[in-house]
Amino acid sequence: MTLAVHGLCVGDLVRDVSFEIGAGERVGLIGESGSGKSLTALSIMGLLPDELRATGSVRLDGRELVGAPERELSRLRGNGLSMVFQEPMTALNPAMRVGRQVTEPLRVHGRRGRSAEEMLAAVGLPGTARAYPHQLSGGQRQRVVLAMALANEPSLLICDEPTTALDVTVQAQILALIRGSLSAEAALLFITHDLAVVASVCERVLVMLDGEIVERGSTRDVLTAPEHEYTKALLAASDLDGAAR
Ligand SMILES: Nc1ncnc2c1ncn2[C@@H]1O[C@H](COP(=O)(O)OP(=O)(O)OP(=O)(O)O)[C@@H](O)[C@H]1O
Numbered sequence: 001m002t003l004a005v006h007g008l009c010v011g012d013l014v015r016d017v018s019f020e021i022g023a024g025e026r027v028g029l030i031g032e033s034g035s036g037k038s039l040t041a042l043s044i045m046g047l048l049p050d051e052l053r054a055t056g057s058v059r060l061d062g063r064e065l066v067g068a069p070e071r072e073l074s075r076l077r078g079n080g081l082s083m084v085f086q087e088p089m090t091a092l093n094p095a096m097r098v099g100r101q102v103t104e105p106l107r108v109h110g111r112r113g114r115s116a117e118e119m120l121a122a123v124g125l126p127g128t129a130r131a132y133p134h135q136l137s138g139g140q141r142q143r144v145v146l147a148m149a150l151a152n153e154p155s156l157l158i159c160d161e162p163t164t165a166l167d168v169t170v171q172a173q174i175l176a177l178i179r180g181s182l183s184a185e186a187a188l189l190f191i192t193h194d195l196a197v198v199a200s201v202c203e204r205v206l207v208m209l210d211g212e213i214v215e216r217g218s219t220r221d222v223l224t225a226p227e228h229e230y231t232k233a234l235l236a237a238s239d240l241d242g243a244a245r
Contacts, residue, residue: 001156005017005058023155041160123150
């Protein structure tokens with residue numbers, strides 16, 4: 001699997017964004033609130049709101065996704081491509097038992113796979129198939145969303161601040177789960193504003209500022225010897241400062 005993004009623009013909110021992610025690569029996308037991280041992810045997924053339009057090129061294994069018919073994109077979503085959002089309730093149906101929800105991607109894509117119980121147990125939630133989302137904690141709901149996102153063994157998982165709404169201990173558990181449950185060939189694009197999260201999950205990092213990628217490199221290089229003023233400021237403002245050096 002290769003994701004190749006070239007010259008991606010969303011109005012002037014995302015400007016000329018280019019990067020590639022290969023099979024098995026874990027890439028972080030960092031930047032302050034409003035820098036265009038989510039719009040970049042939504043462009044890849046074909047999920048931009050109606051009033052916004054992506055231009056440029058997003059190729060998944062050579063297949064162009066920008067401007068692709070909705071039918072083709074929805075076939076890919078939850079199959080080759082999956083996304084986990086910050087707030088798990090946006091992805092869950094409050095009126096459906098979680099067991100049915102985790103197996104939904106398999107049904108939609110006409111696949112057979114593990115049972116709901118097995119899928120939930122794999123994300124640390126044994127015995128919860130009959131629960132409704134409101135009966136679970138925020139961290140447990142995010143586990144359910146992750147089980148759904150992983151149901152069809154996507155070749156690219158995009159996580160958009162999946163732990164931001166969770167307390168620190170639960171954050172660490174969810175990160176460990178994401179690291180542990182992706183197959184070795186799966187690629188990960190991990191959006192966050194938390195440099196410690198990037199340091200623990202990603203080997204490469206892209207830094208966004210005002211809609212553009214202003215710095216990129218190995219996580220180690222970027223976090224220990226940032227070149228762009230913005231990255232330097234980000235690092236200085238983070239708890240990671242001493243820890244990464
Ligand atoms: N539907 C929309 N119409 C117009 N502008 C939008 C729309 N959605 C987002 N924006 C603007 O686009 C910019 C980038 O937003 P985006 O959500 O990608 O930022 P982000 O880097 O993901 O921030 P955060 O970390 O807060 O999620 C912001 O200025 C935002 O206000």
